Amino acid sequence: MDIRRMMILSLFVAIASILHIVESWFPLPFPIPGVKLGLANVVSILAIAFYGWREALLVALLRVMIGSLFGGTVLGPSFAMSMGGALISTAVMAYIYQYHRSIFSIVGISIIGAVFHNSAQIIIAALLVVSTGLLWYLPYLILFAVLTGAGTGFTAAYLLLKIPRDCL
Amino acid sequence: MSKAKVNGLKILTKADICLIGLLVVIAVGGIGLGMNRLASSGSGALTAQISVGGTIKQTVPLREGYRQEIQLKNGDHYNVIEIVNGKIHIRQADCPDQLCVRSGWIGIATQQIVCLPNRVVIKIVAAENDLDDIAR
Structure with a gap:
């Protein structure tokens, strides 16, 4: 791994960690576990587009670990949810970006990522409290993910246009 | 690209x-x-099932004039649950996100309150008929 790539990836991890921490400060209007804006998904998309699935998963993994360290939630239930959601959504987005890029735009990929992120989170939450009743929140989370996924998708698409390729 | x-x-x-x-x-x-x-949930007597980590710890009736306060301890964590006149809420908890407290009062069958960090689920269930009340 050359030094330039290492530097940029650490920068990605830093930005994603900050986004992860900052979004935990915003109280969202729904008292449903697993609802998140998913701002750090922007960085996951950039990592997928610039480098590939390995790097993107690495960034997601480090982001959740560092973000949880600062949030004080290491190895708690919300850590398991964040980790599961981040890794699954990044993997799915990387897969679609790799093989179905001609069908879906960045915005579509981001929405799929957000839906998988929230779904994985609520399924992990249901496993943690051993209650299938939690799955009734799933439709609300999907609806919310469409909105936030579109938001992060447009942001990522804009950044992909604006970031000069030769600086990478 | x-x-x-x-x-x-x-x-x-x-x-x-x-x-x-x-x-x-x-x-x-x-x-x-x-x-x-x-x-379309049943119209029988309502009860609230309070469970921690999937096992039911306590079942309380929800009816007019019934009041109870429950200090639910789970290891180092606690939730203070209040039942007043057929409604139930979590008044206080030591979880970091406080989602359970913000969920507010519930009182209709199939409604639920979840406190994920403490693994507490409060679920309202309706009895099929009023036999439960008589048996109690």
Whole structure:
């Protein structure tokens, strides 16, 4: 791994960690576990587009670990949810970006990522409290993910246009 | 990656729009199903099941004039649950996100309050008939 790539990836991890921490400060209007804006998904998309699935998963993994360290939630239930959601959504987005890029735009990929992120989170939450009743929140989370996924998708698409390729 | 592919700013692809439509339909359908379940739940005596990590710790009746306060301890963690006149809420908890407290009062069958960090679930269930009350 050359030094330039290492530097940029650490920068990605830093930005994603900050986004992860900052979004935990915003109280969202729904008292449903697993609802998140998913701002750090922007960085996951950039990592997928610039480098590939390995790097993107690495960034997601480090982001959740560092973000949880600062949030004080290491190895708690919300850590398991964040980790599961981040890794699954990044993997799915990387897969679609790799093989179905001609069908879906960045915005579509981001929405799929957000839906998988929230779904994985609520399924992990249901496993943690051993209650299938939690799955009734799933439709609300999907609806919310469409909105936030579109938001992060447009942001990522804009950044992909604006970031000069030769600086990478 | 070619420029055109990145240019999602102006054009969503057809697949994107289908995807958004499909997801919205699924979500609205699911919400409708949940509402329907809420509306058609049994009209028998209501009870609240309080469980920690999947095992039911306590079952309390929800009816007019009944008051109770429960200090639910789970290891180092606690939730203070209050039952007043057929409604139940979590008044206080030591969880970091406080989602359970913000959930507020519930009092209709199939409604629930979840405190994920403490693994507490409060679920309201309706008895099929009023036999439960007599037996009690």
